[in-house]
Amino acid sequence: MANKEPVIQVKGLYKIYRLGQERVRALNGVDFVINRGEFCSIVGTSGSGKSTLLNMLAGLEKPTTGEIIIAGEHMETKKENQLVAFRREHIGFIFQAYNLLPTLNAIENVALPLTFQGVNKKTRTKRAVELLKLVGLSSHIKHKPTQMSGGQQQRVGMARALVVEPEIIFADEPTGNLDSVTSEEMMQLMRRVVYEQKQTLVMVTHDDHLAGYADRIIRIRDGKVISITEKTEEERRKMAESLRAKAQEKKEKVRGEQKG
Numbered sequence: 001m002a003n004k005e006p007v008i009q010v011k012g013l014y015k016i017y018r019l020g021q022e023r024v025r026a027l028n029g030v031d032f033v034i035n036r037g038e039f040c041s042i043v044g045t046s047g048s049g050k051s052t053l054l055n056m057l058a059g060l061e062k063p064t065t066g067e068i069i070i071a072g073e074h075m076e077t078k079k080e081n082q083l084v085a086f087r088r089e090h091i092g093f094i095f096q097a098y099n100l101l102p103t104l105n106a107i108e109n110v111a112l113p114l115t116f117q118g119v120n121k122k123t124r125t126k127r128a129v130e131l132l133k134l135v136g137l138s139s140h141i142k143h144k145p146t147q148m149s150g151g152q153q154q155r156v157g158m159a160r161a162l163v164v165e166p167e168i169i170f171a172d173e174p175t176g177n178l179d180s181v182t183s184e185e186m187m188q189l190m191r192r193v194v195y196e197q198k199q200t201l202v203m204v205t206h207d208d209h210l211a212g213y214a215d216r217i218i219r220i221r222d223g224k225v226i227s228i229t230e231k232t233e234e235e236r237r238k239m240a241e242s243l244r245a246k247a248q249e250k251k252e253k254v255r256g257e258q259k260g
């Protein structure tokens with residue numbers, strides 16, 4: 001990336017929970033920077049502080065001390081109503097549980113966030129269909145959640161998170177309910193979407209292999225950053241190329257199956 005512009009900055013972050021007499025140092029002095037347009041994964045074992053960190057980045061929880069600067073704004077000093085407005089404007093979430101509404105079909109589920117923004121129905125539907133196509137679900141746009149597999153529902157959840165074109169996307173174990181093949185596909189898809197839409201993606205995972213799709217890998221243990229690795233320009237280019245080739249291969253395979 002030629003111009004590196006920090007979009008997330010974390011400085012001296014601590015989160016200490018009190019449990020009776022005990023103190024749990026969920027985050028114990030964390031510092032890092034994530035640049036615009038990056039896919040960053042945060043990796044660590046269970047209890048290492050990943051969700052605590054992500055929740056704090058998203059302004060869902062307040063740090064004990066430290067600074068979090070997102071898109072130039074300090075999160076730790078914002079009031080609740082300011083945080084709500086900030087999230088609505090800048091942030092999208094992909095959750096482990098995809099929380100789709102059972103009575104709505106795929107288009108309606110994906111279009112829902114646009115309803116809250118007052119976008120008209122025709123535009124909403126058009127955008128939702130575009131996003132469903134992007135996540136490979138063109139043939140399931142009228143399906144309701146119960147008529148789709150877990151992986152398909154997860155992709156609808158992803159389309160819904162992306163439809164409002166958030167600057168920053170936070171994902172906590174987004175492939176937690178998927179088998180390894182579908183997880184791999186989701187990763188490739190997220191990788192591609194971030195490249196194409198120039199968004200910033202921060203993904204929490206305990207899976208080293210999936211974390212490898214990211215441009216930047218932040219490893220945490222016991223609430224501390226133990227390493228930060230960054231892909232070189234050359235490595236990023238190679239990954240982008242190989243994913244394009246894979247997507248193309250898949251397209252051709254589908255085409256072949258339709259013909260035969």
Ligand SMILES: Nc1ncnc2c1ncn2[C@@H]1O[C@H](COP(=O)(O)OP(=O)(O)OP(=O)(O)O)[C@@H](O)[C@H]1O
Pocket residue numbers: 017018019024025026044045046047048049050051052053206
């Ligand atoms: N509300 C809370 N009160 C007290 N302790 C908490 C609270 N939330 C988290 N913790 C503790 O903080 C530590 C980090 O928890 P966190 O949920 O961030 O881990 P994690 O890395 O997301 O784990 P997992 O992979 O299992 O989701 C753990 O020791 C946990 O028990």
Ligand SMILES: [Mg+2]
Pocket residue numbers: 050051052
């Ligand atoms: Mg967690």
